[in-house]
Amino acid sequence: MAVRDGSGQCNATVRPVWPKFWVGIALQIRSRMSRQSTRERLEPVLDPAEERLTSRAVLGATIGNILEFYDFGTYSFFAIQIGQAFFPATDSFASLMLSLATFGVGFVTRPIGAIVLGSYSDRAGRRPAMTASFTMMSAAVLLLAITPSYETIGLAAPSLVVFARLLQGFALGGEVGPTTAYLMEAAPAEARGLAVSFQPASQQIAATAGALVGEILSLTMTSEALNAYGWRIALLLGAATLPFGLWLRSVLPETLHRPEAPVLVTEPGGQSRADRRIMCLGFVILASCTITTYVTGYMTTYAMNTLHVSAPVAFGTTLISNAVGIAAALLGGLLADRAGRRLIMIWPQVTALLMTYPVFLWIAESRSAFALLGGLGALTLIGTIPYSAFYVSMAEGLPRNIRGGAFATIYAFAIVVFGGTAQPIVTWLIHLTGSALVPAWYMLFASAAGLFAMLMMPETAPLNFRPKNDPS
Template identity: 90%
Template sequence: MARQFSQETPDSVLDAADQRLTRRAVLGATIGNILEFYDFGTYGFFAIQIGQAFFPASDPFASLMLSLATFGAGFVTRPIGAIVLGSYSDRAGRRPAMTASFAMMSAAILLLAVTPSYETIGIAAPLLVIFARLVQGFALGGEVGPTTAYLMEAAPSEGRGLAVSFQPASQQIAATAGALVGEILSLTMTSEALNAYGWRIALLLGAATLPFGLWLRSTLPETLHRPETPALVIQPVGRSPAARRIISLGFVILASCTIITYVTGYMTTYALNTLHVSAPLAFGTTLVSNTVGIAAALLGGWLADRAGRRHIMIWPQVTALLMTYPVFLWIAESRSALALLGGLGALTLIGTIPYSAFYVSMAEGLPKNIRGRAFATIYAFAIAIFGGTAQPVVTWLIHLTGSALAPAWYMLVAGAAGLFAMLMMPETAPLKFRARRTSKSPS
């Protein structure tokens, strides 16, 4: 099997300049990610209100489904953005690809925030919203691959896990920020005001920070041609069986992660529409689970640097599978703040840890010349197929069965598929390769 070996650079070469690059890379990539995912995900938090504004219908269920379908429209163009911007990052560099993605997201979020309602401009309103979501999807499709590659390439080998964990952590930060804004607006505004224009305030708050993020991204140093430091991982050639295996397993794991993430992100709508709890508690549920998810994502990366990638993927995933049904049963039966905040928070804590280890494992396992495009494309297709459909599927399952446990069934199937793929992923942690080489060297 054809393989390519990257040159090693001794640890002593990692000086203060390398550490500054890592910190700057984490800051630039993370802030950009936060703003992009905040803008993209805030739509999901206000799906009910946006449905009423742009998709009025006599049946509230129909209005919600139309709104969620438009949320899903943002996933249609993600594979296209992944291929275009991911390829651009492998050819021209990570920085210009990340900057282009951010600029497109900026334009789309402003359009979405200022589009008049259906009552004001008729059919043009939902058409403009769908167009804005398609542009957002294209931009976000080209975001994850280049930024994940950038974070890994900017970090020293012993800190890759923690550096790359800022990718999923930044997504959790964005979701937390969206939930926090929703919580504040629901506490300070009447229901009528929240439905009429409160969701626009949430979108405009994200748009207000976009110039800073665009400037920050445009000033980042490039890492595409920077030597791996040190690259102890034996990387497969792009079209080799090893590369295809990593790509296939990565798709399954990302599909699993996507379903679980978007079902968890649906908890605000689920709590309001299915459990019929108060709006502050509904937004608080997502706020708590996402806050916990930030810590869990960083913990997962930190542990992956110390215990290896596979252990940190597999065992927390097993634990999360065992927890899922009991937690949702508790939530559905009690509908209490303790169950929603504590139960879902604990499940998020355990269930988020494996995916930071996976992110760095996937990035390390891909050759550098296809890393941005391959990661972005796999991620985007998994998101487009399973992320865009997760919330409508759960809504439909609840409507069909009348059971508040429907989200747990979907999460269990997804989690089991992810665990199966994790068991077959190769170990890519540099510390494992160092330990193997040391054990095989003559005494």
């Protein structure tokens, strides 16, 4: 039997030739030298025995993720106001489209940031890559918040905004991979699922925070004030927390060289092939997750434009789905630690697949608040659980030396290809067919593809913490 160590290499079992006494002496000397060299380093390194550092590490990675996704999403919420400030046009529609096009520019640089910062995290460490990503995001947010309007500095205003969006996209592209790898490596083996689940949960928290800030500002400010400077307040609220986030990340302990629990390799000598297989399956699953997430985020527009429900009910769908998504993401990670990765990926995905069409049929026919909020909430609850298990499964399945870069790159390309096109495709298909069930069919297609890939994913839970009935 071959076992993969933390560096991703396959090592055959070799009989020790030294007497046990001398082996013990050698291990003690090496342990003392390792502790001494660690104390002499300037960088803090995570000690497996210091579990209190695990909590701080998870908090630091999660807070940074929340702040970055909040800043990235706030632009989307205030797209109309930003368009009026930086992209004046002959009509409001043209101004909005220019603003949305600038928002889309941020997706272009995501894969570049994923490749550059992700691979950097595999060479230099998770902490330097996360700190660099957060620093670039901080600069982009401040630039966007303080840039004068088009009326003040002319063409320089939209040019600076486009540059800020490119920098934001680059930084965010390099955020997810190193952060996910860090969360997995910082956690004890029996709690990896819960730790990594803070990655998708933090994105939901950021979306909820951005929506709440936007809602509060829109209710407390006049439309003139909101258009003039309200959106700047929302961005500066996020920027106010940036010094704390930078400090927190700068003192995080490093995890790149931390020992890991062994993972079984089913094909000795075929590690490269196994890595490519996991990356291909991961791309399909992330594409499925991206489509489901973006279609769910489209439900506010869908409820108002297609179902013609009231605005409060329509906006309530976003808050309900985000709140349920936070709880479901954490629940998925917790269950993955108890029952293994594959079971928690597969069975909730099957359930969500069977629920999707009946739920949307109920919503489309009744067009009631209870159907919209209750049905979508239940679907979000079940449908989010498998992806938390997948996050930790893919992070565990990738060798340490490519984990950050591979995860970041696959995630970024899935977002660019399927996230940026999901809502336009659904809108176009609804217009083409006139059917209110288009989101259901699109989500069914994505969920089926994701389920097919999940069925081929290996069990990656550490050998010592797998369920007793796990056959692998």
